[in-house]
Amino acid sequence: MNCKFKTLAILPYLILMLLSVGAHSQSVVESDANSGEQTVTQQLQALRKEVIALNRDLFVLEEDLLFPSSTQLVVYLSMDVGTYFNLDSVELQIDGNTVTHYLYTEKQIQALYKGGVQKLHLDNLSQGEHELTAFFIGKGPENRDYKRATSLTFNKTAEPATLELSIIDSSVKQQPVFKAVEL
Known part of the structure; x- marks a missing residue:
């Protein structure tokens, strides 16, 4: 090899x-x-x-x-309309270790609002149980500084793992909702 x-x-x-x-x-x-x-x-x-x-x-x-498929982990990011949250950056941690910190430009934010999906992270990961934590930093309702996190515990098997982080506007709560799901 x-x-x-x-x-x-x-x-x-x-x-x-x-x-x-x-x-x-x-x-x-x-x-x-x-x-x-x-x-x-x-x-x-x-x-x-x-x-x-x-x-x-x-x-x-x-x-x-x-990145062989048996150890591959891919994390994607998607956004909704962005009425209640204006994203500045995302910090991604796996098992407590920071693996990605991404700062967004206005053009990238607009692309995400239009339905774009970003490949945020590609990594090799051993099989077993892992915890993914994502910190979203930006401006929330009434232009206040906003830092929220979401976590997901997932089991990595011999198959490639695909995770999606999504930021969704909740008109009921009038707040952004941050989700992490395994695809």
Whole structure:
């Protein structure tokens, strides 16, 4: 497995070499005015497309190696309309250890209000019982500073674990409701 990581580490350099050789070859071809120029340029474009596809495949392979499904934990964040809460940041703890602290921009907040879902955290986690705690910091009703938390105890099995944190406006309570659920 160590050999795979070494291979993955040098692949970006190989891709850059191929692209630079391709760029050099293209400049040589463009300076040559013969009729074979078009076929070499087309071959070069096809090679570039193959390198891009290879790079995408390597990214997927690297993610599979670094985060195997048997230990994978993914935490998503979603929001409702945002009438009663304006999010500034989220702090995520797993088993009492802070694993993520995320500060939001206005554009990111607007994307979440429009139904976007953010992949907040991706991690390896051993099997067994774990506790996730999320702290939401922002402005609440009447523009007051607001810091609320929600917790979820879940059992990590050999399957990948997916959790969702959601911020929902409760018109009955006229307050935001913070939830953590296992998907």
